[in-house]
Amino acid sequence: MNVKQIRGASGRSWTTRRDDKAARLSKVAEIAEGRILPTDRIVEAMEKLISAGDRVVLEGNNQKQASFLSASLAQINPDHVNKLHMIMSSISRPEHLDIFEKGIAERLDFSYAGPQSLRISQMIEDGKLVVGAIHTYLELYGRLFIDLIPNVALVAADKADINGNLYTGPNTEDTPAIIEATAFKDGIVIVQVNELVDELPRVDIPGSWVDFIVVAEKPYQLEALFTRDPRNITELQILMGMMAIRGIYERHNVQSLNHGIGFNTAAIELLLPTYGEQLGLRGKICKHWALNPHPTLIPAIESGWVESIHSFGGEVGMERYISQRPDVFFTGSDGSLRSNRAFCQVAGQYAVDMFIGSSLQIDKDGNSSTVKSGRLTGFGGAPNMGHDPRGRRHATDAWLDMITTDDLLARGKKLVVQMVETHLSGNAPVFVESLDAIDVGRKAGLPEAPVMIYGDDVTHVVTEEGVAYLYKAESLDERREAIAAVAGVTPIGRNQNPRVTEKLRQEGLVALPEDLGIRRTDAKRTLLAAKSVEELVEWSGGLYEPPAKFRSW
Amino acid sequence: MAVAFLFPGQGSQQTGMLHELPMHPAVSRTLEEASELLKTDILSMDTEGKLRSTAAAQISLLTASVATARALQEEGATPDMVAGHSVGAFGAAVIAGVLEFEEALTLVKKRGEYMEQAFPDNYGMGVVLGLSQPELSSVLKNNNADDSVYIANINSPDQIVLAGQIKALEQAFELVLKNRARKAFLLNVSVPSHCSLLQPVTVKLAALLEAIPLREPDIPYAGNRTARPLRNAKAIREDLALSLSNPVRWHDATSVLFELGARLFIEMPPGQVLTDLAAKEFQGARSLSISVNGLKTAAILIEQEKAKL
Numbered sequence: 001m002n003v004k005q006i007r008g009a010s011g012r013s014w015t016t017r018r019d020d021k022a023a024r025l026s027k028v029a030e031i032a033e034g035r036i037l038p039t040d041r042i043v044e045a046m047e048k049l050i051s052a053g054d055r056v057v058l059e060g061n062n063q064k065q066a067s068f069l070s071a072s073l074a075q076i077n078p079d080h081v082n083k084l085h086m087i088m089s090s091i092s093r094p095e096h097l098d099i100f101e102k103g104i105a106e107r108l109d110f111s112y113a114g115p116q117s118l119r120i121s122q123m124i125e126d127g128k129l130v131v132g133a134i135h136t137y138l139e140l141y142g143r144l145f146i147d148l149i150p151n152v153a154l155v156a157a158d159k160a161d162i163n164g165n166l167y168t169g170p171n172t173e174d175t176p177a178i179i180e181a182t183a184f185k186d187g188i189v190i191v192q193v194n195e196l197v198d199e200l201p202r203v204d205i206p207g208s209w210v211d212f213i214v215v216a217e218k219p220y221q222l223e224a225l226f227t228r229d230p231r232n233i234t235e236l237q238i239l240m241g242m243m244a245i246r247g248i249y250e251r252h253n254v255q256s257l258n259h260g261i262g263f264n265t266a267a268i269e270l271l272l273p274t275y276g277e278q279l280g281l282r283g284k285i286c287k288h289w290a291l292n293p294h295p296t297l298i299p300a301i302e303s304g305w306v307e308s309i310h311s312f313g314g315e316v317g318m319e320r321y322i323s324q325r326p327d328v329f330f331t332g333s334d335g336s337l338r339s340n341r342a343f344c345q346v347a348g349q350y351a352v353d354m355f356i357g358s359s360l361q362i363d364k365d366g367n368s369s370t371v372k373s374g375r376l377t378g379f380g381g382a383p384n385m386g387h388d389p390r391g392r393r394h395a396t397d398a399w400l401d402m403i404t405t406d407d408l409l410a411r412g413k414k415l416v417v418q419m420v421e422t423h424l425s426g427n428a429p430v431f432v433e434s435l436d437a438i439d440v441g442r443k444a445g446l447p448e449a450p451v452m453i454y455g456d457d458v459t460h461v462v463t464e465e466g467v468a469y470l471y472k473a474e475s476l477d478e479r480r481e482a483i484a485a486v487a488g489v490t491p492i493g494r495n496q497n498p499r500v501t502e503k504l505r506q507e508g509l510v511a512l513p514e515d516l517g518i519r520r521t522d523a524k525r526t527l528l529a530a531k532s533v534e535e536l537v538e539w540s541g542g543l544y545e546p547p548a549k550f551r552s553w
Numbered sequence: 554m555a556v557a558f559l560f561p562g563q564g565s566q567q568t569g570m571l572h573e574l575p576m577h578p579a580v581s582r583t584l585e586e587a588s589e590l591l592k593t594d595i596l597s598m599d600t601e602g603k604l605r606s607t608a609a610a611q612i613s614l615l616t617a618s619v620a621t622a623r624a625l626q627e628e629g630a631t632p633d634m635v636a637g638h639s640v641g642a643f644g645a646a647v648i649a650g651v652l653e654f655e656e657a658l659t660l661v662k663k664r665g666e667y668m669e670q671a672f673p674d675n676y677g678m679g680v681v682l683g684l685s686q687p688e689l690s691s692v693l694k695n696n697n698a699d700d701s702v703y704i705a706n707i708n709s710p711d712q713i714v715l716a717g718q719i720k721a722l723e724q725a726f727e728l729v730l731k732n733r734a735r736k737a738f739l740l741n742v743s744v745p746s747h748c749s750l751l752q753p754v755t756v757k758l759a760a761l762l763e764a765i766p767l768r769e770p771d772i773p774y775a776g777n778r779t780a781r782p783l784r785n786a787k788a789i790r791e792d793l794a795l796s797l798s799n800p801v802r803w804h805d806a807t808s809v810l811f812e813l814g815a816r817l818f819i820e821m822p823p824g825q826v827l828t829d830l831a832a833k834e835f836q837g838a839r840s841l842s843i844s845v846n847g848l849k850t851a852a853i854l855i856e857q858e859k860a861k862l
Contacts (some may be wrong), residue, residue, distance in 0.1 A: 094814045101784075119812045124779055223858060373685065373710065374805070426711055427735075428685065436687075 012327060014483050017186035017553060025211070027219070035164045035207075035475040036196070038212040042072045042131060050081050050189055054151040056105075057087040057144065057178050061094065061137075062112060062225050063292075063313040064171045068093050068192045068216035075152065078103040085109070087148050089118045089137060089174055089341075090380070093221070100129040107150055110378060111135045117375035120203035123159075124444045134450060137381040138349065140253065141174075141342045144181035153189045155181035157219040159200055160193040164207030167200040170314030170322065170337035170458045171222065176205060177342040178226075183209040189402070192216040201334035213219040224316035224547050228266035230530050239513065239523035240419060241267035242357065244276055244515045247467040248460055249276075249285050250418060251396040256288035258348045258385045260357025264419045267295040268356075273303040273529040290385070293318040293329065293337065295546065299529035299539045301328055311337065312344040312381070312480070317550075321543035348385040353398035354415035355385040360424065360454060361435050364480050364492050366455030368418055369437035376440055386453040388414045402471045403460060413471060416453065419462040422488030429490035455479075461486055465493075466512040473509060485510045518553065555633035556855050558625075558648060559807070559831070560618045561573075562639030564744060565824040566610040570617055572597040574822060575848045579627045583620035583654065589843035590655055591662070607744055608665025611640045615661045618821035619654050621843050625819070628848065630855040633816060634782070636775035636806050638827060639706075639746065640664065642793055649770040651789050656765050663761060665795070667754040668744045676745040678705060679722045680714050683735025688800070689713055692732045698725050703737035703748030706801040707752040709830055749795040759770035773813065778803030782813060803827075804834065811835050817858040819843065819851050 015020070023123040031037060037045045044071075050056060056417050059066040060075070076097040084105035090095065091113035109132040113120045123129050144150060155175050157166040175438070180200040182189050190212045245268060248254065259265040272286060285306040287444060293315040300306055308328055314337055348355070370377050381491035389417045392399075392414070399412035420430045436467045441449040459471040465486040473479035485501040487493025504510040504514070513520055530536045533550045574580050582594050587595040588602070595616055600684075605610045609644075615810045618641065637645030643657045652660070681689055681808075693699040693772040703719035706714035715722055719739070726737035745751070767790070773782040774789050777796035807818070807830070818831040825842035834842040839858075843851055 094812065118780075118808045119782075122779075122809070126781070375686070415802050427683065428711075439687075 021186045021188060024051070026405055034162060035211065036162065036192070037212050039215050039217060042069075043075045046072060046274050047076050047080050047214075049190065049345050050076070050084070050152050052081055053083045053085070054415045055085045055087060055148060056152045056154065057150040057182065058096070059089070059153070059155040059174055061089040061174055061313065062092065062114070063223055064156055064173050065092060065223040066154050067093060067161060067219040068214070069154040069156070069190065073104065074098045074102065076104060082106070085187060087140070087144065087150060089140060091378075092122055095127075097123060100247070100368070103118050104429070107132060107423065109133055109140065109143070110135050111140045112378040112380040114377045117452070117470055121374055121376045121440065121444060131444070132358055133279065134376075134378050134446070136379050136383045138345045141177045144177065149185050150178075150187045152187060153178050153254065157193050157205070159195050159197050160191060160210075160213045161200055161207070164165070164210035164213055165203045166191060166193070166205040166207075166210060166255060167202060169201075170319050170339060172204050172339050173341045175484070176340060179205055179209050180464050188212070190214065190222060194219040196207050202332040202334070205336070219358060220388060222316055224313050226261055227292050227317070227546065227550055228294070228296055228549055229397040229533050230270060230296060230528055230536070231393070232300070233263050233267045233270070233525070233528060234527060235269040235274055235523050235541065236421060237264050238271065238525065238527055239520060239546060240264055240421070240462050241271045242460075242518050242523060243467050243511075243516055244268055244283070244417070244462050245276055246279070246518060247511050248354075248415065248462070249370070250279060250281055252373050252401045253413060254285050254292075254354045255396060255398065257286060257354040257356065258290045258299065259294070260382070262358040264356040264358050265356055266486045267528070269294060269296040269300055270530055272300040272305050276305070277303070288352070290344050290352050292433065293322055295533070295544055296530070297534050298544060301325065302539050303385050303529075310344050310347055311339040312338045312341045317544060317546045320545060321540045324543055334413040341356055343386040345381050348381070350389050350421050352385070353396055354417060356419055357382055357386060358419040358420055359418055360430065361432050362418060362430055362436070362541060363432060363435050363455070364483060365476070365480065366418070366458040366461065366483055367435060367437045367449070367451050368453045368458075369435045369496055370452055371407055371435070371450050372436040373410075373436055373439045374440060374443070376444055376450065382452055386416050387457040388416065404472055406416060413459060415459050416457045417460040417462060418453065418458055420492050422463050422465065422493065423512050431487035431490035431492035433491050463488060466510055467516070469511070470507050472507075478509065482509045554858055554861050555635045555814040556621055556631075556858050557636065557643070557807075557810045557815035557828040558642030559818055559820045560622075560635070560637030560644035561820060561824055561827055562641040563607070563610055563613060563614065563746075564740060565826050566599075566604050566614055567603045567823045569599055570605065570726065570823040571596055571613055571696060571764045573844075574617055574620055575624060575843065577624035577627070577848065579623040580620040581618060583623055587616045587658060594706060601647045606665070607669045611661050611665040612658065614640055614823075615644050617823055619647050619657070620846070621821045622648045625852060625855070628852045628853040629642055632659065632772060632819070634773045634775065634810050634813060637777075638803055639777065639796065639801055641722050642777050642796060644821065646789055646793060649772050649774045649789070651768055651770050651774070651786050652765065660758070660761055661794075664754070664758055667757055668746065668751070670753065671754055672744050674743065675719050675748075676717065676743065677719050677728065677739055678716045678745060679714065679730050679739045681734050681736060681737045683733065684713065684729060685709050685710055686713055689729065689734075691724065692729055696728050698728060703745070703750070704800050705745070705747035706775040706803055706807070708803050709834060710804060710817055712830075714740070715748070716748045718745075720744055728768055746797060747799060747801050749798055750809075755794055755798040758797065763788045764796050765790075775806035775809050777801045777803070777806065779810055780847055791859060801841060803830070807831055807834070811838060816861070817853070817854060840859070
């Protein structure tokens with residue numbers, strides 16, 4: 001057979017997805033007015049636009065949630081639409097799992113499930129949902145373009161015009177990645193908006209990528225997730241922050257970085273303008289950030305530490321402040337923040353010197369996890385940033401500093417820092433013999449234990465005891481000893497031989513506060529550039545407008 | 554967001570508890586119903602002496618909690634979900650619409666009597682503070698103590714109740730205190746509930762429950778045994794029977810309610826044991842007890858909570 005014969009014989013249609021989409025769109029012709037679906041007929045419209053077995057990507061991360069569309073999806077009739085394969089960054093709202101309990105969906109690929117971590121574990125155990133995989137954000141976005149291409153996308157925006165152009169404001173977040181994967185593969189894009197307007201402040205998503213707009217009953221859910229009240233920062237965290245600045249940031253000349261969400265790193269942000277200034281480090285370190293707009297970074301921005309910040313998402317209350325600091329933040333022509341989770345994750349993975357974050361459990365090898373006692377929390381983006389990206393090829397001082405051999409082909413390393421107190425509140429040890437994640441992973445039938453950050457990626461561990469320079473360890477044993485040396489009176493630290501710790505200090509694998517020129521008694525709350533949310537507002541010149549729950553004055 | 558009603562179990566009973574219930578027509582009516590069915594004045598049951606009996610304590614707990622929940626309901630302050638600790642589960646089942654109060658009262662009376670008959674003395678329960686369940690289990694297992702004492706309640710990540718013979722419990726306390734437990738002491742309970750020793754009582758209770766017609770719940774009920782949100786009568790009935798021979802997974806049961814959206818936990822009288830547990834575990838939620846705060850405050854807060862997004 002020649003080529004012509006083969007082509008003739010196959011009789012294959014090359015437009016099945018396009019034809020299918022056209023057929024679905026025609027089913028809602030009598031409901032929709034142009035691109036607009038009426039609010040009170042959204043459930044009916046979804047029943048016509050979504051087919052059994054579809055891959056449906058539902059927008060929701062730890063900040064913005066397409067809450068009207070998720071609540072509507074939970075109301076559709078499982079006799080008509082069922083066996084959906086849901087793809088979701090975050091399982092956050094009760095109805096995200098209700099759709100599985102009701103039999104509307106059966107398969108799930110996701111990234112993070114913190115707020116529903118017990119229920120999701122129970123439902124996996126009971127066979128009520130089948131998990132494809134738990135991803136990091138970047139893997140999940142990546143697979144939207146490879147083998148998890150959506151049939152339908154349900155997303156949220158602030159405003160739309162009647163042509164379907166979208167304004168996502170400060171909370172653009174996942175929206176472009178999700179819509180791109182759907183719109184350009186003949187999927188159907190349905191967007192809930194807070195309001196329909198004649199003219200948008202700016203266009204974040206062009207209308208030709210969007211099929212339908214529905215005005216939501218209530219504005220989409222938005223959490224102020226990255227606001228840390230400085231009142232709750234302890235002197236132990238301040239001590240750890242001083243050690244990190246002195247023993248890591250300064251020592252390795254860290255120029256660009258990502259901070260985790262905890263009070264530990266919030267302490268560092270508030271120490272830069274005080275302790276960092278005393279060390280003469282302004283303008284020398286911490287200039288470029290991949291970071292959500294943390295309110296605790298305001299004093300460092302105001303005192304000239306920060307040159308640029310690219311953000312995953314917005315932060316409630318920071319909008320006006322950001323719009324007045326366009327040299328620092330990425331903003332649109334309307335003046336408001338432009339965030340983009342996918343790009344910021346890429347930046348945090350490949351383009352920064354250092355990731356520093358906290359964890360709930362760390363084992364003797366430095367593997368860490370936020371999974372505890374039967375709760376499957378998932379990953380989010382921390383593993384994207386908290387690992388050594390071996391494809392990276394550009395060198396920086398900090399990167400090169402991790403080289404410990406004379407090998408001509410030696411490569412640098414990203415700094416991955418774990419910063420933890422040796423015990424959680426309630427006295428549970430952070431350093432443990434074995435991660436709870438192993439048991440939880442086994443119960444859920446996962447092919448791998450859900451480890452957040454692998455020990456072999458971790459270059460430093462900071463605790464209230466000191467800093468362990470793991471990248472210098474020449475063997476696994478030495479690595480374990482260095483971890484044990486800073487693990488305090490936990491199952492990992494309590495049997496550490498003081499003589500071994502002494503040897504590690506001599507060799508520079510471990511530094512105690514005094515080795516860094518830090519007196520424990522100097523770690524006082526008076527060192528914080530702001531000691532309350534009120535003082536953050538002052539630093540911002542009144543531009544930061546904290547949500548009510550953070551106001552105490 | 555959602556409102557959860559919590560129903561306390563044995564240990565929460567207090568002298569005078571029925572006399573101290575809020576004044577409300579629904580409360581008086583429920584007390585009358587109970588007296589009629591029991592053929593005795595229920596208000597004579599909450600003396601110190603009478604409450605020493607397991608059956609009297611459990612009957613009083615059921616009556617107090619259902620009476621108060623009904624009063625709230627009549628004020629328009631309805632729950633979106635319920636959970637009850639141990640015998641409290643029967644009150645939760647009544648308010649979920651699965652059992653009639655009269656049915657629950659008959660069941661609880663029998664339950665109490667069976668429990669008293671099963672273990673006359675030298676058995677009991679004790680609490681261990683400061684160890685997690687996996688830690689506690691491994692301490693018991695490594696010392697071959699896990700076949701004489703049983704994990705009976707997991708009330709919070711570091712508050713666990715054991716059941717067994719008093720002597721075995723005292724030996725277990727010595728062990729756990731040597732292994733970093735913060736505190737361990739006996740509770741004033743004479744029956745080793747929520748472990749396999751109660752298997753025979755479970756069988757009898759299941760037979761009684763079988764005879765009652767199935768009524769589907771109006772709202773989710775968090776199970777003691779599985780800590781799952783239960784949404785059908787069969788599963789709830791199974792939980793009411795089997796919970797006596799299985800640990801009460803209270804921490805998980807209330808965590809599930811939190812994940813389902815509960816941001817206001819209201820504990821029925823008497824006491825505030827469950828309120829304190831919830832307040833400690835769920836910092837994003839508000840917890841209060843009717844015993845401390847009264848009906849009116851609760852009704853107002855319930856209305857406010859339901860109006861929130």
